[in-house]
Amino acid sequence: MKKIIFLWTICILSMTSTSVFSHETLSMKQETLSMKEVATGIFVHQGKHLDVDDGYQGDICNIGFIIGQKSVAVIDTGGSASMGYALLSEIKKRTSLPVKYVINTHVHLDHIYGNIAFKEEGAKFIGHENLTKAMKLREEFYKGLNLKYLNIPYEKSIQIPPNLLVKVTQPLEIDLGDRLLKITAYPTAHTDTDITIEDYKTSTLWTGDLLFAERTPVVDGDIHGFINAIDSMSQVKFNLLIPGHGTPTLKPNIAWNNIRRYLVTLRDDIRAAIDEGLDLQMAIDNIAKEESSNWELFDIQNGRNINMIYPKMEWEE
């Protein structure tokens, strides 16, 4: 079981890109992050898809910011303080407006450990109502991973929990100055801390890991809740989706269909395997195989998803 939990937890570590510098190093030579303006005033740095065997380096997911007339909102901060400082530096190249909000789309370590860079900026930290507790629960484990993969000592793995919480039943609106963002919290799906950010101005939805593009989706919460969240998000028409991993897309329907098709196949195949009494290894070898050519890192991540979901579904009616 321990092995299963470990495998599942490193599932989000299956990609890496540029090298990570300590903050000390960065203050001497500020790392440059590639940023793309995907819609007016919305900038994204896209993490790369690499396997965990190449080593987790803290730069694997999509992070970025939205600029309004009066202030800036950061959305996810990367997997280390140095990523956070690099992101802050990219913001300062583009605007002198203050960073008023830092929004964490969920608890996974690749999205939250850059928060510290924005503390001195006086930003408000926004997260799901479960985020503080979820950060605490994972803190020791994440410190271990940060040490192992990023060589960050325990005392420098600093979490900054949210101080403005979003309830599942009550979306929050924030104003960046002539730019309203709607933040919506979800019941357990990818994790138990998922939120999305809608920019009304450009009809953009920043989904966090409620959407994966190209890379095999990760289920670290509840498969049924994940499918429900996709059903609810896909009912609203958006011009642009910014996933947690993978390329932002102007074709929302295709992106929703892809992830939904995989998750439904996974769920239905696991249900059938349980009904047939297939053991876990047989299940891993066979479930959702027809999806394998559609996603990067499929075999390893699909196996982790099955490890996660199969034992839970065994208890369902």
Ligand SMILES: [Zn+2]
């Ligand atoms: Zn995640």
